[in-house]
Amino acid sequence: MTCQKTGHNFTKIAFKPLYTNLFNIVLLSIFLSLGSGKLYSQDITKKKTVISSNRQIDSTKKSVNQNKTPVLIVEKETDTIKIDSIKPKKAFLDGKVRYKAEQYAKIDQKKKIITLYDKAELYYQDVELKSGIIVMDYEKNEVYAGRIKDSTGAFTQYPNFKQGANVIEPDSIRFNFKSKKALIWNSRSEQGEFKIKAALTKKENDSVYFLKGARFTTSKDVDNPEYYFQTNKVKFIPGKKVVTGLTNMVIANVPTPIALPFAFFPMSKETSISGLILPSYNDSNNRGFSLQNLGYYFALSDNYDLTVLGDYYTNGSYGLRFESSYAKRYNYRGNLNIRFENLITSERGYPDYLKQNIYNIQWSHSKDSKASPNSSFSASVNLGSSKYFKQSINQVNIGSNLNNTLSSSVSYSKTFTSVPQVRMSLTATHSQNTQTEEINMTLPTLQLSVDRIYPFVGKDGVKKGFFKNINLQYNLNGRNSIVTTDSLFFKPQMFRDAKVGFQHSIPLSTNFKLFKYFSASTSMNYEEIWYTKTIERSYDVDQSKVVDKTINGFDAFRTYSFSSSVGTTIYGTFNFGNDKKIKSIRHVMRPSVSYGYTPSFEKYYDTYSADATGTMIKQYSRFESGIYGAPGLNNSNTLGFDLSNTFEAKVTDKDSTKVEPKKIMLLNNLNLSTSYNLDADGVTSLAFSPIRVSGGTTLLDNKMNVNFGATLDPYAIDNSGNRINVFNIDNGGSLFRMTSSNMTLNYSISSKGKDDTKKDKNVQSQRNGGREDDLFGTNTDLGDSRRSQFEDEEEEEGEDKISEFFNSKLPWDMTFAYSLTYGNNNRENQIIGNSIMISANADITPKWKAGVSTGYDFVQKGVTFTQLRFERDLLSWRMDFNWSPMGENANWGFFIGIKSGVLSDIKWDKRSTINR
Known part of the structure; x- marks a missing residue:
């Protein structure tokens, strides 16, 4: 590269007609004005004067403009006077100059130089210059800036040159204002x-x-x-x-x-630009060498983008992924991921040769409520091959691999601002069991409801009392239900087996006060069910079994029911004295008694022969296969009881400056519920249903959540495990027989303490159906390995992350979960489930992070999924290593690369392949 000196062009103007001292006087006045600390420049306005032809013009007369710069006008014997071709001389600078310096600002008028020293600043047009020394030659339109030495001889006050949005911090600079060269x-x-x-x-x-x-x-x-x-x-x-x-x-x-x-x-x-995504190299024992994540990123617009990625293995396996994100401010945002893999195991001709296609589709969409207050649209889709996350050759996601369910929901709702209001929603749902490969879908579900109508409310609008609170409503629920499997997904048979039904309901209800302290409510409900398919059941002699024949065509049944409930709230306070640590305990009880009655609808039942002789006659309803079920054959006449409890205490606050006692929650809830069948005969049906007990509380400063539940059965069982009409206490047992119970503990703590906010971790794992936390390990998305495995910690400016060896501020967090399940439904009296899971992350040093996720199953007597995570912050680089040492998901991965997105392709990424 060669250096070229800044060039200068000068225009010489000769004033031939006049030789006076006027020019020198004007020039001297300009220099004197520079001494005041500011320079001004103004363009000469070219004036055109029209002179009458009969007017005598003096040829020696000169014209002076506002800046007193001499301008020569030449006369011609014509009707109009043209401007002289000799251009007037402009001022040295084209704009206003502002400058200052701490020690001195010196002007050399002879050399036409301004010198600024010590913390010098100069502002001219779009140029801002700060430096130790600034020298400006206003005749050549040049400026020089450089650093200066302090008392120790070290250089200081480096130049800071800013022009527009560009900032340069050099040792020295030479700049020309006219040519813009430097x-x-x-x-x-x-x-x-x-x-x-x-x-x-x-x-x-x-x-x-x-x-x-x-x-x-x-x-x-x-x-x-x-x-x-x-x-x-x-x-x-x-x-x-x-x-x-x-x-x-x-x-x-x-x-x-x-x-x-x-x-x-x-x-x-721009925030992003299109570009090539370089692949990473890998090898596999059963698929050969591979290139993973080769692709291209398309920055299509400010509202959406597209990433196309591909993998190729030398045995013929390949994968394709299309990932797109889109957003429109104050309107909507979402992302779409489509993944497809063609997997080949072993080689053709070998007994273990296998070829299969797997895929996964994920779509999430959310709409800003402000964009359209009366309507909304949202989507959360996760569907595809049941074995995708277990067999995928690219996506290492343990949280999704251990999950047994994929679910989706797409919904649209709209509110019609009529009187009364009408609300309508359309929802498509999907639930897929990855173990059984069974898929349940609704395409779609229609829900429509008309707002409550109070026919007996007066003009004052007051709803008080039994009659004025009487209201009715209309609800419609229509569903197209599909049950299929992975192999039949979106094939014609899947739609042929669909079940369609409509449920109409008109509830009539009211509520009122009873004896001042009780809240009572009563309701009647009318339902009408429409089906497009019913069944006809009979005994097939040829097949020697009972078969159901599908009857296509419209059919319907109608039911009605009655219910009522009475409840109240009871407060109790136990005071222990102000001198005690526990000052008082408050107990709140909310008991309620309910009654429900539904008559028998035997008219919708027919009979069929259950054997070839025709002597065994049974009843059935042609509506049994419908998605809303069939009407009840027997009366339902039940009395229910519910009791909820809350316990709260007032204790002395540890902070001695606070006068008021501190409130703590002992039990958030303790609920008991049961029912009694008034029509029970004691043989085919028992009067009392099992009592369900559930509760929950928080401990350790609200950091630990404790939930528990149990089922208590008052009846005994026979040798076959069937409930009999004998109370358990009369059969030599206790008052209640515990058939099942469970308890869960969840504890999360971090160095942030009470100010700890909810972590946005494992986002991709949640989309895949995995856990939000990292108890099942962190998600490893090979498409973007630059992302940290841990939560990003922002360092506070001006504060060291570690100040002393034993006085550190190193962030850490821990998540703990424990689950215990007991089963005794048939006198097995055993622990069905007993497991513990722990996840912990910590900064070992300000630059080293480590994490572990593990657990132990006490029933199976083995270690659950375990993952070890390490990460090193190399300033501009990041290095991480994760290792799952045991189990069918055993794998490891190592990555080192530059954090910056511009240089993200400079990396080394090596991972083992899970052999599946």
């Missing part, structure tokens, strides 16, 4: 994620720079980076691109063999 020594600048330092920079114009002896990096410290790219020739266009010659990568000031004959780096000001 020479810059040891410049430092930032362009996007890049920091650039060059020994010599030539600024050709506002948009082109040429650099010599340049280094560029994404490190925070450009003078002492942990890595950089060294090159001798660079063409730099701010905000657009960097084009270099021979480029060599240097790590820790040691040149590496990594070199390129030329390099191109886009530096668009």
